[in-house]
Amino acid sequence: MQRDxxxxxxxxxxxxxxQSGLPLAARPYEVLAGQLGLSSAxxxxxxxxxxxxxxxxxxxxVPNHYALGYRANGMSVWDVDDAAIDALGPRVGALEFVTHCYRRPRRLPAWPYNLFAMVHAATREAVQQRIDEIAALxxxxxxxxDVLYSTRILKKSGLRLKTQRS
Amino acid sequence: MDDLDRGIIDRLQRGIAVCEQPFAPFALELGVGEEELLERIRRLLEEGVLTRFGPMFNADAFGGAFTLAALSAPEADFERITALVNAHPEVAHNYRREHALNMWFVLATERPEEIASVLEAIERETGCEVFDFPKLDEYFIELQLVPH
Incomplete structure (x- = not known):
């Protein structure tokens, strides 16, 4: 990655x-300091x-959604009036069951949606109820x-900062 | 999973402080010793209930570029197209979803201009039109999952 x-x-x-985790010790920052040759301060x-x-x-x-019983993952997508999205987006993002909420471009005519809100729940029925709440809002x-349920993880390698300094 | 596990997951999702003994207040609140709390966290990680414990980095701050992209893979060709898309190291996540656009993937590149070239390569290799959905705004809120 580029030097920031x-x-x-x-x-x-x-x-x-x-990035793979904090040392699990009572004084984790001290352990980290020891590993890196820095002071804990x-x-x-x-x-x-x-x-x-x-x-x-x-x-x-960071909990594993699936292990916690959140088996249904729905990407809800919405065609929201451009004049209203900046006022409404943060309210959707603030709903406790919405884990990610983004504004993205429409791709007309194939894709009319500009607001994406990820909803996790135990079942699809529960996801649907939550989506109804978003609709009401x-x-x-x-x-x-529309709502797009995920049916399979095809790849999940995550984001990693390279170890070498560029 | 018992009440202590649930309490740990609930409290520790919100984050620990940067101080000498960041676990101490949680151990006190949950009524266990620090070592027992740490042992439980280790076990939850081993069992895969927690995927990670540590700093959650804001990917935007690293200076790279990201986008969400989607394509419609014909059913008969789905596995082959999955392999072609996943072969790009810039593809960080890829999910199958129930929709005409049935493949949704996240690209992460070092430089912004690389996004377009990777998407073009995927279009060329798969013969599928790729739709690019870069983030225009993020309505971010803390993730708070309660164990079922």
């Missing part, structure tokens, strides 16, 4: 050292800076909608 001016070489070392200061800058969203557990600003 927001990240120096030590930040990149920290990212590479933690420096590790903590850099992580806090990356959190404040939005480079790290949070340091947290969007009201008249929404002209058309």
């Amino acid at each position: 001016p927001l990240l120096d070489a030590i930040d990149r070392d920290l990212i590479v050292a933690t 420096e590790v903590m200061a850099r992580l806090q800076r990356m959190l404040d800058a939005g480079i790290i969203r949070r340091i947290a557990a 969007l009201g008249e600003a929404c002209r058309n909608r």
Whole structure:
């Protein structure tokens, strides 16, 4: 990946050292500091800076949807009035069951939808109920909608920062 | 999965702090020792209930480029087209979905101009029209899943 001016070489070392996970120890930042030959104060200061800058969203557990019983995954797509989408998009994104919410371009005539909201639930019936809630929220600003259920993961390699510095 | 596991998943999705002993307040809240809490987290990772524990990086901040793309693969040719698409290392995720557009994949490249060239290569190789859906805006909110 390109060198980002927001990240120096030590930040990149920290990212590479933690992208598969944080050391599971009572003092994880101290362990990390030991691995990288830094002080734990420096590790903590850099992580806090990356959190404040939005480079790290949070340091947290990432659950496996499927293992938690969320077997149905529906990508709901909506044709929302361009004049209303900036007001309505954040309200859809704030619904507790919407895990990702994006505005994307339409591709007419094949694809009229400009709002994508990912909904996870235990069953398709539950996904459908949640989609009805989104429809109620969007009201008249929404002209058309669809839901695309995923039926198979064809590839999931994730995003990785390369270890070598460019 | 017991109540402690559920409590751990619920609390630790929200994130730990950057401090000397970030697990200590969670152990106190959940009524267990720090070591027991860590042991449980290790077990949840081993069992695949948690996919990861650590910093969640905002991919946009790394300076790369991303897009979501889709195509309609004819059913008889689905496996062959899947292999052609997945052969590109820039394809990070690929899902089959129930729709005329039945293959949806995420591309991640080092430079923005590479997105178009990879999509063109996929069109050329598969003979399928590829629709590009770059993110125009993100209505982001914290992910909060409650275990069933």
